[in-house]
Amino acid sequence: MKTPNDPRHKTRIQLIQELFSYSFQPNQKFTHIHHIIEQLPSIDKLLQVAAPEWPLKKINKIDLAILRLATYEILHQPDIPTKVSIDEAVELAKEFGSESSPAFVNGVLGTIVRNQEDEDESA
Numbered sequence: 001m002k003t004p005n006d007p008r009h010k011t012r013i014q015l016i017q018e019l020f021s022y023s024f025q026p027n028q029k030f031t032h033i034h035h036i037i038e039q040l041p042s043i044d045k046l047l048q049v050a051a052p053e054w055p056l057k058k059i060n061k062i063d064l065a066i067l068r069l070a071t072y073e074i075l076h077q078p079d080i081p082t083k084v085s086i087d088e089a090v091e092l093a094k095e096f097g098s099e100s101s102p103a104f105v106n107g108v109l110g111t112i113v114r115n116q117e118d119e120d121e122s123a
Contacts, residue, residue, distance in 0.1 A: 012069060012088055016096070019065035036072045043071045050111035051104075063101050066092050070109055074116070082113055 018033045070089035093101035
């Protein structure tokens with residue numbers, strides 16, 4: 001069971017904090033998220049497809065950081081079950097986002113997963 005002191009949860013918090021900072025200062029050197037930053041073009045493209053009515057510039061910056069981390073985990077960390085990534089993202093959205101953040105994050109990530117499954121089936 002996840003607790004606030006779970007080291008994986010603490011690591012995710014650190015990563016979303018750096019991704020949040022990256023939204024404001026992309027030229028700064030970040031030590032823990034460089035692997036995520038390298039994948040941002042493809043991650044952001046998936047986010048735009050999953051939430052076309054929300055341009056990236058209009059998404060709450062903390063929600064964007066959470067979505068980017070969770071999408072990275074879903075796509076590039078197969079050792080983390082997709083459901084765990086989504087659950088963690090929703091919990092982080094509850095902790096750091098607005099009242100509507102958990103539902104928004106859950107919806108966008110659900111759409112990304114469905115789109116990926118559809119893509120895999122058609123391949």
